[in-house]
Amino acid sequence: MTVAPQPATLPFMLLVSVIRTRVRLRVEEVKVMTAATHPGPPGGEQPAPVTAADLSPGRPFVFRHATVLTMDDAHHVRHNADVLITGERIAEVGTDLQVPEGTAEIDATGGIVMPGMIDTHRHMWQTAMRGYGADWTLTQYFVWYYLQWGKEFRPQDVYAGNLLSGIEAIEAGVTTTVDWSHGLQTVEHADAAVDALEEVPGRFMLAYGNIQQGPWEWSAAPEFRDFVNRRFSGGNDMLGFQMAFDITGDPAFPEKAAFEVARDLGAPVTTHAGVWGATNDDGIRLMHENGFMTPSSIYVHAATLTRDSYHRIAATGGSASVSTESEQSAGQGYPPTWQLREHSIPVSLSMDTSVWWSGDLFSAMRTTLGADRSREHLEAHGRQETVTHCHLRAEQVVDWATRGGAKALGLDALTGSIEAGKKADLVLIKNDGSPVMFPLLNPYGHVAFQAQRGDVHTVVVNGRVVKYANRLVGVDLAKARHVTEQTVEHLMSKLGPEAWAEGMHPEVPETKVLDNPYTYTEWDAGSAQWKGSTRE
Numbered sequence: 001m002t003v004a005p006q007p008a009t010l011p012f013m014l015l016v017s018v019i020r021t022r023v024r025l026r027v028e029e030v031k032v033m034t035a036a037t038h039p040g041p042p043g044g045e046q047p048a049p050v051t052a053a054d055l056s057p058g059r060p061f062v063f064r065h066a067t068v069l070t071m072d073d074a075h076h077v078r079h080n081a082d083v084l085i086t087g088e089r090i091a092e093v094g095t096d097l098q099v100p101e102g103t104a105e106i107d108a109t110g111g112i113v114m115p116g117m118i119d120t121h122r123h124m125w126q127t128a129m130r131g132y133g134a135d136w137t138l139t140q141y142f143v144w145y146y147l148q149w150g151k152e153f154r155p156q157d158v159y160a161g162n163l164l165s166g167i168e169a170i171e172a173g174v175t176t177t178v179d180w181s182h183g184l185q186t187v188e189h190a191d192a193a194v195d196a197l198e199e200v201p202g203r204f205m206l207a208y209g210n211i212q213q214g215p216w217e218w219s220a221a222p223e224f225r226d227f228v229n230r231r232f233s234g235g236n237d238m239l240g241f242q243m244a245f246d247i248t249g250d251p252a253f254p255e256k257a258a259f260e261v262a263r264d265l266g267a268p269v270t271t272h273a274g275v276w277g278a279t280n281d282d283g284i285r286l287m288h289e290n291g292f293m294t295p296s297s298i299y300v301h302a303a304t305l306t307r308d309s310y311h312r313i314a315a316t317g318g319s320a321s322v323s324t325e326s327e328q329s330a331g332q333g334y335p336p337t338w339q340l341r342e343h344s345i346p347v348s349l350s351m352d353t354s355v356w357w358s359g360d361l362f363s364a365m366r367t368t369l370g371a372d373r374s375r376e377h378l379e380a381h382g383r384q385e386t387v388t389h390c391h392l393r394a395e396q397v398v399d400w401a402t403r404g405g406a407k408a409l410g411l412d413a414l415t416g417s418i419e420a421g422k423k424a425d426l427v428l429i430k431n432d433g434s435p436v437m438f439p440l441l442n443p444y445g446h447v448a449f450q451a452q453r454g455d456v457h458t459v460v461v462n463g464r465v466v467k468y469a470n471r472l473v474g475v476d477l478a479k480a481r482h483v484t485e486q487t488v489e490h491l492m493s494k495l496g497p498e499a500w501a502e503g504m505h506p507e508v509p510e511t512k513v514l515d516n517p518y519t520y521t522e523w524d525a526g527s528a529q530w531k532g533s534t535r536e
């Protein structure tokens with residue numbers, strides 16, 4: 001059935017017609033411009049798709065037709081948009097960009113371009129023991145690394161872990177990683193850690209630590225100062241420096257000396273805070289009373305703290321690094337985002353250690369959403385209430401995984417969002433062979449709940465393509481495999497087969513199965529009850 005337009009709808013129809021005409025004209029313009037700026041080979045054939053070899057360092061390149069999560073202040077999402085990279089920086093973000101002659105074009109149709117992800121706490125040296133501690137609790141971790149076997153790691157073992165971890169990070173689209181390096185028993189270990197970080201084309205921050213000594217001891221050593229001067233003097237934004245140590249809560253506050261060294265060096269301090277059975281409110285109070293809580297302080301986990309400590313963190317401008325996968329299974333405390341939100345404490349995400357978990361911030365986003373919502377429902381049910389609207393949104397965890405990390409590390413002017421002028425640290429999520437890449441309706445939700453590391457098509461760090469078409473570019477994975485095997489061999493021989501097996505397979509405590517009143521087997525229609533039921 002058709003209905004003749006009523007007089008009142010005529011202006012509306014005219015408007016639609018004008019818009020349609022304009023859209024048609026715009027499409028024609030795009031075709032003309034595309035032909036002008038990207039002339040194909042003679043004969044009108046399509047240009048061959050870009051290969052990794054076409055993306056040589058220094059050559060400008062552009063992502064075409066992507067959904068772009070800019071993560072700028074307004075969280076603009078651009079559809080069918082282009083991102084042009086020249087040198088180390090993002091030159092322009094927009095639609096149908098004019099690009100310099102010789103620019104390589106990456107077809108990002110159907111994909112999502114987002115800022116490179118940022119992990120603010122990862123013990124990279126432990127990656128050579130990947131997966132070994134999958135069934136550990138925090139206590140077993142402490143016993144294995146701190147008391148028993150951590151001191152058996154040689155400098156080359158720290159190197160192996162860092163090399164593998166660094167490669168793993170960039171492969172998964174994590175372009176900046178804090179190496180929470182608390183296995184640095186000697187400066188030779190520290191040099192080995194930095195050697196590996198410098199070999200991987202990612203952005204890193206060495207957070208120097210040593211679990212074999214008090215921080216007031218190692219930070220006072222002249223060779224430590226010498227190391228910092230030797231390796232961190234050049235203003236290199238690919239490699240930053242922090243100090244990493246925990247505060248025991250001892251009223252004498254021996255950590256004060258280490259804080260003073262950090263202040264002297266201008267180094268931020270990152271600390272495991274609010275870890276059940278290990279660090280608590282006393283540490284936060286001592287830091288606060290002595291004036292060492294600053295906006296650059298990072299409180300890792302921050303899970304088992306009282307309101308008083310959260311108020312102190314919020315008031316002094318520091319941030320929390322939440323490692324949900326870790327907190328959920330090791331036992332530091334419930335992943336605290338539900339409390340951090342209440343106190344307006346900035347959040348970044350982290351994976352902690354690959355001796356247990358993945359090095360994959362997609363997992364961090366997913367588990368963080370799940371844990372926060374789970375807690376919100378649980379608390380509400382305890383009050384006989386129903387949550388009808390979730391507070392924590394997919395958009396927020398994507399922010400925490402990108403911009404939140406940049407802010408926590410003081411790198412916000414450099415990275416963490418897709419804006420002209422910033423360093424080009426980017427990820428393209430695109431997988432044409434996957435049924436999970438379409439429809440692409442809610443890009444934040446897609447990143448947080450649908451995508452995975454296998455969908456990371458292209459990774460760019462500091463303007464350099466380090467992964468393209470799902471393959472690492474210019475990275476020596478064979479070398480990482482070789483040095484990792486040597487470390488595993490070394491540790492196996494140090495531990496011996498028995499301790500090795502015991503370490504990996506901790507005893508399972510006895511589980512008491514509850515008596516079940518419903519031990520029936522067959523329904524007896526005559527008596528209208530289950531035969532053999534013990535139920536009275």
Ligand SMILES: [Zn+2]
Pocket residue numbers: 121123180272300352
């Ligand atoms: Zn940790």
